[in-house]
Amino acid sequence: MTVMFTDRKPHEPGISGDGGAPGEVRLKFRGTCLTFPDGTEAVRNVDLDIHRGEFVSLIGPSGCGKSTLLRIASGLLEPTGGKLWCDQKDIGYVFQDPTLLPWRSVQGNVELFAELHGVPKRDRAARAAEVLELVGLTGSESKYPKALSGGMRSRVSMARSLLLHPSLFLFDEPFAAIDEITRERLNDQLIQLFVLEQFAGVFVTHSISEACFLASRVIVMTKRPARVHAVVEVPFGYPRPPELRFDKDFVEITKQVSTLLRESQEGSA
Numbered sequence: 001m002t003v004m005f006t007d008r009k010p011h012e013p014g015i016s017g018d019g020g021a022p023g024e025v026r027l028k029f030r031g032t033c034l035t036f037p038d039g040t041e042a043v044r045n046v047d048l049d050i051h052r053g054e055f056v057s058l059i060g061p062s063g064c065g066k067s068t069l070l071r072i073a074s075g076l077l078e079p080t081g082g083k084l085w086c087d088q089k090d091i092g093y094v095f096q097d098p099t100l101l102p103w104r105s106v107q108g109n110v111e112l113f114a115e116l117h118g119v120p121k122r123d124r125a126a127r128a129a130e131v132l133e134l135v136g137l138t139g140s141e142s143k144y145p146k147a148l149s150g151g152m153r154s155r156v157s158m159a160r161s162l163l164l165h166p167s168l169f170l171f172d173e174p175f176a177a178i179d180e181i182t183r184e185r186l187n188d189q190l191i192q193l194f195v196l197e198q199f200a201g202v203f204v205t206h207s208i209s210e211a212c213f214l215a216s217r218v219i220v221m222t223k224r225p226a227r228v229h230a231v232v233e234v235p236f237g238y239p240r241p242p243e244l245r246f247d248k249d250f251v252e253i254t255k256q257v258s259t260l261l262r263e264s265q266e267g268s269a
Contacts, residue, residue: 023052026086026168026200027073033081033225034068042068044225045082052167055194055201057211057218059257061265065226066204070170073202092161092169092199096176098153100145106132107141110159117164124163131159134193151175151182155189162193171203175210187213188242195239208261212253213245220260229264232257 027050034043042065050056058066071077075088100109107128114124132138135155145153154174161169171190175183187210194201205211211218218232234253236244244250 023054023198023200025049026052026090027202028085029069029072029082030084031082032069032072032079032084034065034072034077034079035081041225043072043079044227046226046228048219048228050168050200050202052200053198054216055203055214057203057205057215058221059205059208059211059218059261060221060226060229061223061261062206064221064224066221067172069226070172070202070204073168074170086168090167092164092166094154094157094161094169094171094174096173098145098157098174100153100156102145104144105141106137106143106145106148106156109145109156110163113160114163127163128159131162134162134196135159135189149182150178151186154178154186158190158193162197165197167199169199169201171201173204173206176206183207183210184242184245188240190214191238191240208254208257209245212250212257213240218257220257220264222264230260232260 027048029046029048032043032046033041035041046069058069060066068077070093072079072084073086073088074091074093075086101112104112107125110128110132111124114127119127128141129138132141135158137152137155137159140148140152145156148156157174175186178186191214201214203211203214205214212232212234215234216238218234219228220230220232221227222229232253236250
């Protein structure tokens with residue numbers, strides 16, 4: 001579904017997020033705004049393009065509207081101003097809570113979205129085997145969510161969306177509740193999936209290191225209402241080795257993002 005909203009009341013000029021990345025645009029915000037019925041202004045005049053084959057991290061103060069942008073992109077929320085372009089039938093969405101069905105096995109949970117899309121049983125079973133291998137869960141097909149660790153549940157959630165080969169993947173703090181070592185391993189695995197699938201990735205996080213390690217661009221958002229404060233290019237290719245986290249150039253990037261994040265919180269809305 002291609003969604004385009006007509007212009008509404010204008011706000012202040014935005015900052016373009018166009019990064020010139022290769023690949024077709026999979027998500028486009030133009031002057032996008034959202035004000036809730038109670039009058040709370042959550043998003044103000046966001047301009048941003050996300051291309052297939054690039055990974056973008058969104059980072060900003062808690063409650064600033066990062067997750068709201070993902071919900072707008074997915075169609076869960078409708079903006080009250082500006083324009084949006086996105087094929088909402090071609091999205092993978094991984095939430096902070098893996099939202100697995102407790103009465104379905106790993107295999108059953110992974111096949112769920114494909115089943116709802118009418119994919120034949122044989123086809124979805126074959127594809128489920130492929131994505132379970134990609135996320136390192138081969139051999140766990142018959143387990144149920146209560147028997148899985150937090151990291152395993154997150155991988156099941158990723159595999160479930162990956163099964164349909166989305167060209168746009170939205171990640172809403174999927175590893176926030178996981179210990180640091182497991183989180184780093186999942187970041188490494190997510191990069192491997194990105195290299196293989198070449199989707200357009202948008203990843204919301206509060207971790208500066210995670211944002212910089214995953215992304216080709218880090219978008220620093222202001223406090224609410226969310227606007228683009230700055231765009232930081234991350235000059236490292238893919239795949240990225242785990243030891244990159246200790247490289248002095250990587251540390252400098254994280255310092256830059258940290259400074260910009262502090263500015264974004266101190267600035268006025």
